[in-house]
Amino acid sequence: MTSIPLEYYLVVAAAIFAIGACGFLARRNALVALMSIELMLNAVNVTLVAFNRWLGHDHTGQMFAFFIIAVAAAEAAVGLAIVLALFRLRKTVRTDAADLLRN
Amino acid sequence: MSMLGPALFYVMSALALAGALTTVLARNTIRSAMGLLATIIGIAGLYLTLSAQLLAAVQLIVYAGAVVVLFVFVIMMLGPSGGPIADKKTLRTRAIGAGLFGVGAAAALVLAFRAMAGLNEPVPTMSKTPLPKGFPHFFDPPRGELGTVDGLGRALFGEGLVAFELAGLLLLVAIVAVMAVARTRKPATDAAAAVADEAVPQTETPSRGETP
Numbered sequence: 592m593t594s595i596p597l598e599y600y601l602v603v604a605a606a607i608f609a610i611g612a613c614g615f616l617a618r619r620n621a622l623v624a625l626m627s628i629e630l631m632l633n634a635v636n637v638t639l640v641a642f643n644r645w646l647g648h649d650h651t652g653q654m655f656a657f658f659i660i661a662v663a664a665a666e667a668a669v670g671l672a673i674v675l676a677l678f679r680l681r682k683t684v685r686t687d688a689a690d691l692l693r694n
Numbered sequence: 695m696s697m698l699g700p701a702l703f704y705v706m707s708a709l710a711l712a713g714a715l716t717t718v719l720a721r722n723t724i725r726s727a728m729g730l731l732a733t734i735i736g737i738a739g740l741y742l743t744l745s746a747q748l749l750a751a752v753q754l755i756v757y758a759g760a761v762v763v764l765f766v767f768v769i770m771m772l773g774p775s776g777g778p779i780a781d782k783k784t785l786r787t788r789a790i791g792a793g794l795f796g797v798g799a800a801a802a803l804v805l806a807f808r809a810m811a812g813l814n815e816p817v818p819t820m821s822k823t824p825l826p827k828g829f830p831h832f833f834d835p836p837r838g839e840l841g842t843v844d845g846l847g848r849a850l851f852g853e854g855l856v857a858f859e860l861a862g863l864l865l866l867v868a869i870v871a872v873m874a875v876a877r878t879r880k881p882a883t884d885a886a887a888a889v890a891d892e893a894v895p896q897t898e899t900p901s902r903g904e905t906p
Contacts, residue, residue, distance in 0.1 A: 595700050595703045595743070599703065599707075600703075600740065600744070602803065603707040603710065603711065603740070605799070605802060605803060606711055606714075606799075606803065607710060607711065607714045607733065607737075608799075609795070609796065609799030609800075609802075609803075610711075610714040610715060610717075610718055611714065611717075611718070612795055612799070613718060613792045613795055613796055613799070614717065614718030616788065616791045616792045616795055617718070617788050617789070617791070617792035618718065619788070620723060620726075622723050622726070622727075622765065622768065622769060623717070623718070623723065623726050625765070626717050626726055626727065626729075626730045626765065627717065627718060629730060629757070629761065630714050630717060630718075630730070630733060633733065633734065633737050633757075636737070636749075636753075637737055637740055637741075640740075640741055640744045640746045640749060641744055643744075643746075643840070644744045644745050644746070644840060647840070649849060650840065650841075650845055650846050650849035650850075651849075653746050653748075653749055653840070653841060653846055653849075654846070654849050654850060654854045654857075656746075656749055657749065657752065657846070657850065658854075658857055658858075658861055660749075660752060660753065660756050660757070661756075661861040661864065661865060662861070662864065663757075663761070664756055664757075664760060664761055664865070664868075665864055665865055665867075665868035666868075667761045667764060667765070668764065668868050668869070668872045669868055669871050669872055669875065671764055671765070671768045671872075671876075672871070672872040672875040672876035673875055674768060675768065675771070675772075675875075675876045676875050676876060678772055679878065684772060
């Protein structure tokens with residue numbers, strides 16, 4: 592019987608997390624950095640739901656994923672507002688243009 | 695479930711991985727947003743195979759319906775000047791950082807695969823406590839008691855009630871913060887200037903009459 596072990600989900604989630612982290616570290620576009628954060632949060636959600644499906648007796652993992660979705664939505668909204676403010680200030684969305692606090 | 699579940703898993707994880715790669719690698723920001731959308735749809739499909747139907751729906755509504763649309767709005771607002779700029783200056787340090795992380799992630803993947811290959815044998819080095827007796831390694835029939843609106847709703851409004859209310863408070867605070875941060879100060883000053891312009895002739899005409 593063809594069936595999917597738990598570890599496949601963990602591997603997919605780890606790969607998405609790694610891609611998101613690499614993007615966050617490598618890209619200097621603030622919008623792409625925010626999207627990479629969303630990727631990482633989604634990968635963590637997959638891990639939580641997969642563990643809940645295999646090991647859980649109640650909805651704790653799915654509840655955590657639910658709250659992470661709420662926090663991610665708030666984070667995206669605030670982050671995009673900051674990107675807008677940065678663009679008004681510097682006419683660019685590159686993260687290395689945000690150097691007002693340097694020295 | 696014997697065929698559909700695995701097929702859904704492979705298709706959806708391929709979609710999610712391809713979308714994640716597109717998000718990170720695309721030069722065009724709109725393409726990045728579309729890659730994020732593909733990832734979100736793929737992960738919603740993965741939730742379906744994981745007996746989390748309500749979460750799949752919430753994922754589509756919140757992420758695909760709100761977050762990605764917000765991203766696209768901002769990209770459209772910023773216009774072409776917010777688009778790709780060749781950043782050569784810090785290329786080397788960024789490549790080193792991302793490369794280090796990529797090597798670490800690849801090592802972690804290899805470790806995960808090795809652990810997976812050795813799962814059916816007793817692995818004394820992995821952990822002291824063995825896995826539970828009934829630990830299901832495989833995709834057995836879906837757990838109908840998980841992931842329904844009824845079950846997750848009861849859990850959210852039962853043991854998770856305080857956290858649920860706090861999440862609502864967090865969203866309210868986020869809305870206020872977004873309005874405070876993204877508010878442009880131009881119209882406010884313009885309105886103040888208009889008020890001042892209206893007030894100026896009334897105050898200046900007597901003063902102008904007095905000064906001669």
